[in-house]
Amino acid sequence: MKVRFLSAIFAVFFCSTMVSWAGSEHEAKGIVDSINKSERKISISHKPIETLGMGAMTMTFLVADPAMLSEVKAGQAIEFVVTKDRRGRFVIVDLQLTGD
Secondary structure, three states: OHHHHHHHHHHHHHHHHHHHHEOOOEEEEEEEEEEEHHHOEEEEEEOOEHHHOEOOEEEEEEEOOHHHHHOOOOOOEEEEEEEEOOOOOEEEEEEEEOOO
């Protein structure tokens, strides 16, 4: 009985955490390292993303719309909005060049 109760509590906590990630948008800034247009991926050295509790690092992200990659080049400063899809992948849903 105790194990089932603890399992149920864990399941509720885990599911509610996953739901809070899904659809949440997080703003970030970084520098483009590389672009892979055929795979819809962009590698970015980004500053901390506070709303995700994520420190500064270099990551590769998917982009929701491949057209986002047509204007950007390696070495450019960008601001972007990232979310997590149903499969748990980080996906950029908006991307803007900055003057930094």
